[in-house]
Amino acid sequence: MKALRDSLLPLAAACLLAACSQPAEPPAAASSPAAAAPKAAPVRYDIEAFMDTVQLSGAAFSPDGQSLVYSSNASGIYNVYRIDTAGG
Numbered sequence: 479m480k481a482l483r484d485s486l487l488p489l490a491a492a493c494l495l496a497a498c499s500q501p502a503e504p505p506a507a508a509s510s511p512a513a514a515a516p517k518a519a520p521v522r523y524d525i526e527a528f529m530d531t532v533q534l535s536g537a538a539f540s541p542d543g544q545s546l547v548y549s550s551n552a553s554g555i556y557n558v559y560r561i562d563t564a565g566g
Contacts, residue, residue: 539563 537548540560547560 532550532552534548534550537546539546543563545560545562547558549556549558551557
């Protein structure tokens with residue numbers, strides 16, 4: 479289990495560094511045919527779509543590394559769930 483965590487650390491660091499980089503310069507407006515295209519209307523969501531979202535939080539490994547414990551409101555109220563790390 480420690481090997482899995484140690485192998486994910488460089489990946490997490492690379493993602494953080496990539497998120498902190500400067501965005502690329504936008505192309506010139508005259509050279510881009512997409513710049514002349516009309517913009518699509520923004521998508522509108524109703525309240526049911528927002529209320530139907532599931533939140534996950536508080537994930538932690540068990541002391542022996544055999545399971546992962548997290549909380550979620552998937553059932554409508556917050557509960558604690560345990561999942562085996564070996565096969566899910």
